[in-house]
Amino acid sequence: MKRGVRGLAAPLLIILLWWLGAESGVGPGILPHPREVLAALADLAARGELQAHIRISLLRVIQGFFLAAGLAIPAGILAAGFSPFAEYILPLLGFLRQVPPVAWIPVLIMVLGIGEATKLAVIAYAAFFPIFVNAVLGITQIDHHFWEVARLLEFSPKEYLRELILPAAAPSLIAGLRLGMSNSWRALVAAEMLAAFSGLGYMLMAARSLVRMDEMFIGIAVIGLLGLAIDWGWKLLEGYVLRWQSRE
Amino acid sequence: MKDTYSDGKAGNDSISTAPVLELMNVSKEYRKGTRRLLALKDLSLTVNGGEFVTILGQSGCGKTTLLHMIAGLEEPTAGEIRVGGKPIRGPGRDRGLVFQEPRLFPWATVAHNISLGLPDRGRDQRKLEELLELVGLEDFAQAYPKELSGGMAQRAALARALAGSPRILLLDEPLGALDAVTRLRMQVQLMRIWQENSLTVVAVTHDIDEAIVLSTRIVILSPRPGTVKRVIPVELPYPRNRTAPEFNIYRQELLGALE
Numbered sequence: 001m002k003r004g005v006r007g008l009a010a011p012l013l014i015i016l017l018w019w020l021g022a023e024s025g026v027g028p029g030i031l032p033h034p035r036e037v038l039a040a041l042a043d044l045a046a047r048g049e050l051q052a053h054i055r056i057s058l059l060r061v062i063q064g065f066f067l068a069a070g071l072a073i074p075a076g077i078l079a080a081g082f083s084p085f086a087e088y089i090l091p092l093l094g095f096l097r098q099v100p101p102v103a104w105i106p107v108l109i110m111v112l113g114i115g116e117a118t119k120l121a122v123i124a125y126a127a128f129f130p131i132f133v134n135a136v137l138g139i140t141q142i143d144h145h146f147w148e149v150a151r152l153l154e155f156s157p158k159e160y161l162r163e164l165i166l167p168a169a170a171p172s173l174i175a176g177l178r179l180g181m182s183n184s185w186r187a188l189v190a191a192e193m194l195a196a197f198s199g200l201g202y203m204l205m206a207a208r209s210l211v212r213m214d215e216m217f218i219g220i221a222v223i224g225l226l227g228l229a230i231d232w233g234w235k236l237l238e239g240y241v242l243r244w245q246s247r248e
Numbered sequence: 249m250k251d252t253y254s255d256g257k258a259g260n261d262s263i264s265t266a267p268v269l270e271l272m273n274v275s276k277e278y279r280k281g282t283r284r285l286l287a288l289k290d291l292s293l294t295v296n297g298g299e300f301v302t303i304l305g306q307s308g309c310g311k312t313t314l315l316h317m318i319a320g321l322e323e324p325t326a327g328e329i330r331v332g333g334k335p336i337r338g339p340g341r342d343r344g345l346v347f348q349e350p351r352l353f354p355w356a357t358v359a360h361n362i363s364l365g366l367p368d369r370g371r372d373q374r375k376l377e378e379l380l381e382l383v384g385l386e387d388f389a390q391a392y393p394k395e396l397s398g399g400m401a402q403r404a405a406l407a408r409a410l411a412g413s414p415r416i417l418l419l420d421e422p423l424g425a426l427d428a429v430t431r432l433r434m435q436v437q438l439m440r441i442w443q444e445n446s447l448t449v450v451a452v453t454h455d456i457d458e459a460i461v462l463s464t465r466i467v468i469l470s471p472r473p474g475t476v477k478r479v480i481p482v483e484l485p486y487p488r489n490r491t492a493p494e495f496n497i498y499r500q501e502l503l504g505a506l507e
Contacts, residue, residue: 148321149351152339153364153408163364167355244355244392 032214040214050203054222057188057199060116064123065184069177072128076135077165086136093132101126101187105194114195119188126187127180134176138169170241178234185227200226267333268415268448269295269318274327275473276313287313289473291327297415300442300449302459304502305469311452312348314474315420318450319345331416341367344409345418349425350401352393358404359389365411379407382441399430403437410441417442419451423458435461439486456506460498461488468505478505 015034022033032040044050079086101122108118142165150164166173192201200223207215239246276288287310295301305311316322318329320339329336331343344365352361362379363370370376380386383403393401402422409417419438423431435458442449442462453459459466463482470477480501484494 145347145349145351146353148347149353151321152319152345153412154339154341159364159369163353163356167353170355244394 030213032217037214037217040212041218044215044218050218050222053198053200053203054226057192057201058226060119060192060199061123061181061184061188064120064188065127065181067120068124068127068180068184069131071124072131072176072180073135073173076132077139077161079132080136080139093129097129101183102190102194105191109195118195119191119199122187122191123184127184130179130183131173131176134172134179135169138172138176139165141172142168171245174234174238174241178231178238181230181234182227185223185230189223266297267294268297268299268331269293269450270328270330270333271314271318272328272330274314274317274324274329276310276317276322277325286473288324289475291469291475293467293476293479295416295448295450297448298446300451300462300464301467302451302453302463302465303467303469304453304456304459304506305474306471306506307454309469309471310474311454311469312420314469315345315418315450315452318416319343319418321345341412342414343416343418344412344414346402346405346409346420346422348420348422350393350398350405352401352404352408354393357390357392358385358396361393361404362407362411365408367412375411379411382410383407383437397430398426399434402426402434406438406441410445415448417447417449419449421453421455422451424453424455431458436487438462443486456499456502457490459502460484460495461490466502468502480505 018031019034022031022035041050075089079089104125105118105122108121112118112121146164146168150160155163188199189201189204192199193205194201196202200219204216204219204223207213207219271291271293274288274291275286278285278287291314293301303311303314313322317324318331318336320336320343331340336343352358353364356364359370359376359380363376366372366375366379368375377386380389383406385400385404385407388396388400388404393404396404402425406422423434423438426434439462441447449462451459451462460482466480466482467476468478468480469475480498482498484492484498489495
């Protein structure tokens, strides 16, 4: 708790300095007064515009993220358990890992248009690699002693998955999912800035074309805070799933 | 020697002459690149129902390998292993193995770990409760392995190995990592479980006293490649008294045989 309170110090200091600066007339016309930002926030919220952008952005991230997880975890299990598969696929994945999700946006717009498919693909792409890599790592690092136990107890394929692979790889899997979610959130904003007519990224771009500095500030704050909230959610889930690690 | 102690009563009433386990000219060779390592050579041994046979030998004589082969985790390079007259194919419920370490799944509770040894995976709660009671872990059913002491964890591992109602219980120095007091207590519990459940036990150890306390027969393996050097029946009544002069005679004989 104490640490949480300490963490508030820096943001509060920045807001305070901002407020003082605006009051003393630093950068008029460029830096909006915090009061103006709050007023704009109230306005956006009252019109329901902000909520609509948040809803669509969250929906996109969740869809893209689940698509990525649904592909990356089975692929990770295959790659970890079946070494020829890994040999075929790893160089390609190594190449793709170097290409940032944003780089695909122009290509995807050409192929898929600027509909939902493009955004979904970018988000899923961004989330795929951390999930896949961590799944492979988590599974290949399972102690071979546990595999012996599983053989001795004559596990069925389903039991191998449910009783050994998933729980043993859980710390790594969850780390990958958490990182993947964070990546997809960032990729989402980029995708919405370049190829969307809704969502928080679009809201930012629209504010820029209308020179609404106050709305841009709101956009950035909302993106950051929502990302933080999602990450806290992951932390809670992690604590619950991995409770066997912490009990004394 | 035999004559001196022929009044010694075997601890397990159900000892029968039917062989439960037969090792026939078993050899095991490991290959690492071009190097070859012969771990066990031409080892033959017959274990009858209800016996408690301890395999004694210096470290590196292939004791663990032997036990893993009986359990079906490894295959002999040559020879055959039979259980109940039939050659084994991989692991099976007729054999339960307790490893040197407890090897409990850290993410599962004690009850869940033990239930994984049950053929129905614990759907029938009664059997699970029986096992928990057998090893005295009723109050720790919902604990995670991390929360257990070494002795408790090893008892949970024993319950998991017994869960499949095996004919043969294989013990790979399961008491090796325990402190002296816990170890003595576990020996008593092990005796009780062996006697009450008419089990056949094959154990591996390098502890001479433990071998004399527990076994109906002691098999001494030679150093690498491991092969049967001597078989010594222990004809002392149970429970065995470590301070008895007869105990000392066995101690000396085993020490001599191990050299």
